[in-house]
Amino acid sequence: MDCGLYQGNDDEFDTFNEEFLFDPKELDCVILSHAHIDHSGRLPKLVKEGFKGRVYSTHATRDLAAIMLVDSAHIQERDAYYQNKKKKGGPKVKPLYNVTDVQNTMDQFLCIGYNRWLKIDEECDIMFRDAGHILGSANVTLRIKKDNYHDIYFGFTGDIGRPDRPILRDPRSMPECDYIICESTYGGKLHNSTPQDENNLLEVIQQTCVEKKGKLIIPAFSVGRTQEIVYMLDRLANQKKLPKIPVYVDSPLAINATEIFQAHPECFDKEILDYMHTDPNPFGFNNLHYVRSVDGSKRLNTSEEPCIIISASGMMNAGRVKHHIFHAIENPRHTLLVVGYCSPATLGGILRNSPETVKIFGELKEVKMQISIMDSFSAHGDQQEMIDFLENQDRKKLKKLFLVHGDIKRQKTFKEVLEKRDFREVVIPELGESFKI
Numbered sequence: 001m002d003c004g005l006y007q008g009n010d011d012e013f014d015t016f017n018e019e020f021l022f023d024p025k026e027l028d029c030v031i032l033s034h035a036h037i038d039h040s041g042r043l044p045k046l047v048k049e050g051f052k053g054r055v056y057s058t059h060a061t062r063d064l065a066a067i068m069l070v071d072s073a074h075i076q077e078r079d080a081y082y083q084n085k086k087k088k089g090g091p092k093v094k095p096l097y098n099v100t101d102v103q104n105t106m107d108q109f110l111c112i113g114y115n116r117w118l119k120i121d122e123e124c125d126i127m128f129r130d131a132g133h134i135l136g137s138a139n140v141t142l143r144i145k146k147d148n149y150h151d152i153y154f155g156f157t158g159d160i161g162r163p164d165r166p167i168l169r170d171p172r173s174m175p176e177c178d179y180i181i182c183e184s185t186y187g188g189k190l191h192n193s194t195p196q197d198e199n200n201l202l203e204v205i206q207q208t209c210v211e212k213k214g215k216l217i218i219p220a221f222s223v224g225r226t227q228e229i230v231y232m233l234d235r236l237a238n239q240k241k242l243p244k245i246p247v248y249v250d251s252p253l254a255i256n257a258t259e260i261f262q263a264h265p266e267c268f269d270k271e272i273l274d275y276m277h278t279d280p281n282p283f284g285f286n287n288l289h290y291v292r293s294v295d296g297s298k299r300l301n302t303s304e305e306p307c308i309i310i311s312a313s314g315m316m317n318a319g320r321v322k323h324h325i326f327h328a329i330e331n332p333r334h335t336l337l338v339v340g341y342c343s344p345a346t347l348g349g350i351l352r353n354s355p356e357t358v359k360i361f362g363e364l365k366e367v368k369m370q371i372s373i374m375d376s377f378s379a380h381g382d383q384q385e386m387i388d389f390l391e392n393q394d395r396k397k398l399k400k401l402f403l404v405h406g407d408i409k410r411q412k413t414f415k416e417v418l419e420k421r422d423f424r425e426v427v428i429p430e431l432g433e434s435f436k437i
């Protein structure tokens with residue numbers, strides 16, 4: 001289930017990406033819940049090290065993974081190049097994989113739609129259901145033959161999304177399972193506003209771009225968050241509420257991802273499908289410009305016109321958005337709108353706390369631009385939404401619930417809450433720990 005790349009800065013996981021805790025040649029298959037790099041990012045390394053089986057995913061996940069893994073390979077090749085340039089002697093830094101490894105990986109994909117069982121083995125069927133997290137995201141159920149009369153149901157939540165989010169259908173719970181591996185990102189946490197928050201966004205645009213004639217910089221993940229914001233702006237433009245200012249999507253990956261969104265209306269919810277009756281392109285309006293070239297991006301750095309810039313990376317630790325922030329941060333006319341989680345060590349994580357100064361590209365900068373936060377865009381269900389997702393489970397049938405994908409504090413809180421709700425055995429596994437079921 002999934003094969004992610006660790007992307008944080010913790011020293012504890014410094015070498016985590018380098019080595020698998022098992023032999024890739026011995027795996028029968030991989031089941032991929034969604035395309036986010038922390039779930040898919042080491043697939044090419046798995047293939048490079050001898051994995052020959054199939055990778056099962058939904059169609060949209062496969063298409064997103066294709067562009068995201070190529071992007072990941074490019075980033076790694078570039079990082080290795082710069083690290084080697086800095087390095088004096090010693091062994092060379094090597095990327096985990098390259099674009100050829102990604103191409104080989106894509107040959108091993110086999111795609112299936114939602115809500116149907118597919119036989120993947122004499123004794124095992126698989127089914128994907130909507131996760132409501134990103135395009136193509138799914139939770140996974142395995143139906144494993146125990147004997148002639150009994151099956152074992154094994155569930156994997158992947159990342160649990162949220163109901164009422166733009167574009168995607170709501171999460172759909174898994175069938176009643178015997179065992180579940182469950183994420184726990186927002187254990188102990190409740191999101192403070194509803195997923196669709198157009199008025200807040202409009203207010204920030206009005207204050208920054210109209211009243212102060214400044215730039216509104218929105219760091220956003222290229223896949224998912226960018227399309228949600230563009231769709232929201234598209235709706236505001238159609239309602240004639242959006243001020244007449246240019247909007248730039250400055251990220252080549254986001255542009256490619258938007259094309260993939262357009263190719264997968266089978267993942268859309270009713271609301272956006274209805275919307276497309278009157279506006280066939282929910283990701284494009286008159287003042288919206290997609291910026292591919294580096295020169296185009298650089299022009300935005302120094303331009304003085306009031307505008308909205310949506311750019312990656314979401315955590316601001318790399319990518320074009322870092323340059324936009326570098327140029328705008330000492331000017332109180334501009335606003336940085338943080339729309340997603342940023343791990344504490346990243347530039348985004350630091351700026352979320354509105355510090356007085358910050359170091360960017362080695363230069364100490366005063367933080368004078370306004371910093372606003374809108375957490376309502378989160379693609380991860382909060383604690384209550386995760387509980388709602390698990391509520392249909394038969395507490396007597398469910399023998400073990402394993403908590404993964406969350407820091408240990410959140411996992412412990414979530415475990416306590418689940419136990420109060422009669423989930424019998426909630427287990428927080430150690431890295432590399434094995435269980436017999």
Ligand SMILES: [Zn+2]
Pocket residue numbers: 034036039133159
């Ligand atoms: Zn995810």
